[in-house]
Amino acid sequence: MFVINVGSLTRVPGLIGIAYHRGRRVIQPSGGMTLPRSITTRPVRSPFQTLVLWCTCILVGVGASASLQAEDWPQRRGIGNNGISLETGWTHDWPAEGPKVLWKGSVGIGFSGVVVGNGRAFTAGNSNGVDTIWGLDASTGQSLWSFSYTEALAPKMYEGGPNSTPTLDGNTLLVASKTGKLFRINASTGVVLWTNDLQVTVGPVLSDWGIACSPFVLAGRVYLNLGPSLVALDAESGKMFWRTEPEVKGKFSFTTPALLLQKETPYLLVHMHKALHTVNAATGKELRVHPFGRGYETHSSDPVIWDGSVFISSGDDGGELLDFTPEGPSRRWKNKNLSTFTGTAVVRDGMAYGVDSGGYRKGEQKLRCVDLATGKIRWSLDGFGQDSWILAGDRLLLLRDSGEIQVIRVTPESGKIVARAQVLGGKCWTQPSLANGLLYCRNARGSIVCLDLRASSDKVP
Numbered sequence: 001m002f003v004i005n006v007g008s009l010t011r012v013p014g015l016i017g018i019a020y021h022r023g024r025r026v027i028q029p030s031g032g033m034t035l036p037r038s039i040t041t042r043p044v045r046s047p048f049q050t051l052v053l054w055c056t057c058i059l060v061g062v063g064a065s066a067s068l069q070a071e072d073w074p075q076r077r078g079i080g081n082n083g084i085s086l087e088t089g090w091t092h093d094w095p096a097e098g099p100k101v102l103w104k105g106s107v108g109i110g111f112s113g114v115v116v117g118n119g120r121a122f123t124a125g126n127s128n129g130v131d132t133i134w135g136l137d138a139s140t141g142q143s144l145w146s147f148s149y150t151e152a153l154a155p156k157m158y159e160g161g162p163n164s165t166p167t168l169d170g171n172t173l174l175v176a177s178k179t180g181k182l183f184r185i186n187a188s189t190g191v192v193l194w195t196n197d198l199q200v201t202v203g204p205v206l207s208d209w210g211i212a213c214s215p216f217v218l219a220g221r222v223y224l225n226l227g228p229s230l231v232a233l234d235a236e237s238g239k240m241f242w243r244t245e246p247e248v249k250g251k252f253s254f255t256t257p258a259l260l261l262q263k264e265t266p267y268l269l270v271h272m273h274k275a276l277h278t279v280n281a282a283t284g285k286e287l288r289v290h291p292f293g294r295g296y297e298t299h300s301s302d303p304v305i306w307d308g309s310v311f312i313s314s315g316d317d318g319g320e321l322l323d324f325t326p327e328g329p330s331r332r333w334k335n336k337n338l339s340t341f342t343g344t345a346v347v348r349d350g351m352a353y354g355v356d357s358g359g360y361r362k363g364e365q366k367l368r369c370v371d372l373a374t375g376k377i378r379w380s381l382d383g384f385g386q387d388s389w390i391l392a393g394d395r396l397l398l399l400r401d402s403g404e405i406q407v408i409r410v411t412p413e414s415g416k417i418v419a420r421a422q423v424l425g426g427k428c429w430t431q432p433s434l435a436n437g438l439l440y441c442r443n444a445r446g447s448i449v450c451l452d453l454r455a456s457s458d459k460v461p
């Protein structure tokens with residue numbers, strides 16, 4: 001067995017990497033990604049070494065998802081786990097009635113996002129006390145397979161249903177239910193390969209809202225944030241490698257781990273109920289716990305990696321930028337300029353873009369650009385809400401909580417809405433997904449719409 005071995009490394013802020021592996025493009029965009037000066041191959045010598053090299057491959061964008069194309073969207077925040085798509089050829093030049101609707105569907109109540117890979121789309125919903133995982137044709141919406149299991153709707157201050165978005169790992173799908181059932185499913189056939197009931201393996205899920213994070217897959221391991229603790233499992237068998245000690249007085253967390261490679265050591269950053277936890281991905285050992293949050297301490301925004309630092313934010317406690325040292329994270333700045341809640345900030349050229357909830361103000365929130373180096377606001381736009389968004393080139397695709405899609409051109413100097421269309425009704429908190437020129441949006445009721453944003457020259461007759 002051979003893997004990529006990276007020699008000396010250099011950090012290039014704001015660069016997006018594209019590489020080719022087995023004839024397919026594989027990518028890893030990053031606010032400040034690590035690139036190799038030289039690449040050679042050599043045998044793997046230890047599990048830890050394998051994990052380090054896999055992390056490097058992901059950060060470099062080489063071979064981490066050989067079966068996926070650069071335009072796919074295989075996990076909740078895209079192929080780079082950062083809310084950024086590399087697609088730039090899509091168009092927002094649509095008629096007054098909005099972009100062409102390629103197909104519509106209904107998958108059941110919930111907030112699970114849509115992931116896309118190899119011509120298929122996957123999501124989850126609940127109907128009559130049963131969760132269903134759907135495997136759909138990405139271009140037509142036709143059901144290719146489905147898998148169901150008993151799970152209570154559990155509405156509490158919201159509609160209920162699945163919170164977690166599936167994760168596509170090659171030809172397998174990892175799915176987490178809100179009560180801790182973890183499934184590995186053949187993405188082509190819907191056949192369940194293994195199941196692990198984490199309430200039995202680890203202990204009861206403490207949150208009234210259940211699990212909302214998405215499975216994070218790395219080097220044959222599956223990592224899942226259960227709220228008070230992080231769990232690592234073997235992707236092939238579902239057996240647990242380790243779990244972190246439960247957070248003291250921690251009850252819930254809704255964030256997915258983010259990866260940071262620091263001096264050849266892979267760390268997972270997990271924003272839990274009381275603090276940001278920095279965990280060695282190989283051993284499960286915690287480097288440092290950084291307290292963060294106040295009020296309800298409801299953390300729904302994932303940690304954002306930028307140029308070797310991390311930005312964390314919540315609707316309760318503003319945002320802060322942490323620099324990493326051998327001892328762990330240290331604060332560079334903290335303020336209330338960007339308090340994200342239902343969405344996670346995206347970064348382009350050192351600027352963080354996101355909706356500032358400012359203490360959960362409804363209908364009075366602001367879309368902001370914040371300079372990550374200083375924490376200062378560069379500009380704001382009024383009139384936003386509990387929205388979600390992704391970035392593709394210099395344009396945000398922002399789904400209003402009311403179901404309107406907006407295209408917003410962003411620069412460090414300004415933000416301008418260049419297109420908008422009402423595409424759904426009801427509550428829309430789920431992040432949209434862009435894959436191969438198609439935009440997937442859903443609402444809490446489970447209505448899904450697939451919008452064709454391809455330029456005319458890209459469309460297949």
